[in-house]
Amino acid sequence: MPDLGNLREEYGHDTLSKESTHPNPVEQFRNWFDHATEQKIPEPNAMSLATVGIDYQPWQRTVLLKAYDERGFVFYTNYESRKGAxxxxxxKVSVIFPWIQLERQVIMTGTAHKIGAAESLKYFASRPFGSQLGAWVSQQSSIVSSRSLLLAKLDEMKRKFKEGEVPLPSFWGGYRIEPSTFEFWLGGKNRIHDRIFYQRDAEGNWQRNRLAP
Ligand SMILES: Cc1cc2nc3c(=O)[nH]c(=O)nc-3n(C[C@H](O)[C@H](O)[C@H](O)COP(=O)(O)O)c2cc1C
Known part of the structure; x- marks a missing residue:
């Protein structure tokens, strides 16, 4: 068994300063996201999404970022899943992009809003046939007695819908996370990491500061 106490990496190939980051965190994200894509890390758009319901119990799961711009960050899911509830x-949600291979992480907090059905449909129509059927098959996060039940439902959907004609399920679509804060984290030597934190001031303009690691 590996000694977990000795399992550590030394970081510090790069540094990050307030001055070297973009005044707009969405543009800063674009810089880093483009870099992550160029570096060919697996699924650079995979993000860990944390939600907290009325019982105050946090839950997390990975979802895929499918679009982002000034308005926010979009992912798609089943609206009736645990996260949807x-x-x-x-x-109020939080996401992390864990780009460990690049010695980077981006943390964002914000508020999730359902996007319109027209926008969801546009994305849904672009998905492969199998993924479209999959959305119909799974009552995401509900208890299911067996895998074969899901496969039988998939067969049923295959008979029901033709390729190119799968309708958007009413229970499936996107959320746009309107960002409140961003943190760009870069691993540094001797655990002196760089953290640049963005939040809006009273006028709604983004302000950024360095946080202690
Ligand atoms: C790499 C990866 C990408 C995923 N992308 C999505 C996604 O975009 N949407 C989604 O609903 N679930 C996605 N999942 C599955 C979720 O992690 C999760 O199991 C599912 O959404 C149910 O979560 P919930 O019960 O908390 O609602 C992904 C899982 C992995 C590992």
Missing amino acids: QIAENP
Whole structure:
């Protein structure tokens, strides 16, 4: 068994300062996201999404970022899933992009809003046939007695819908997370990491500061 106490990496190939970051955190994210894509890390758009419902119990799961711009960060899911129920109870969420291979992470907090059905449909129509059927098959996060039940439902959906004609399920679509804060973290030598934290001031303008590691 490996000695976990000795399992550590030394970081510090790069540094990050207030001056070297973009005044707009969405643009800073774009810089880092483009870099992560160029570096070919697996699934750079995979983010860990944390939600907290009315019982105050945090839950996390990985989802894929499918679009982002000034308005926010979009992912798609089943609105009736556990995360969907929790967002209905409390729309405040947090996400992390764990780009460990690059010695980087981005943490964002914000408020999730359902996007319109037209925008969800546009994305849904672009998904492969199998993924479209999959959305119909799974009552995400509910208890299911067996895998074969899911496969039988998939067969049923295959018979029901033709390729190119799968309708958007009413219970499936996107959320846009409107960001409140961002943190860009870069691993440094001797655990002196760089953390640049963005939040809006009273006028709604982004301000950024260095946080202690
Ligand atoms: C790499 C990866 C990407 C995923 N992408 C999504 C996604 O975009 N949407 C989604 O609903 N679930 C996605 N999942 C599955 C979720 O992590 C999770 O199991 C599911 O959404 C149910 O979560 P919930 O019960 O907390 O609602 C992904 C899982 C992994 C490992």
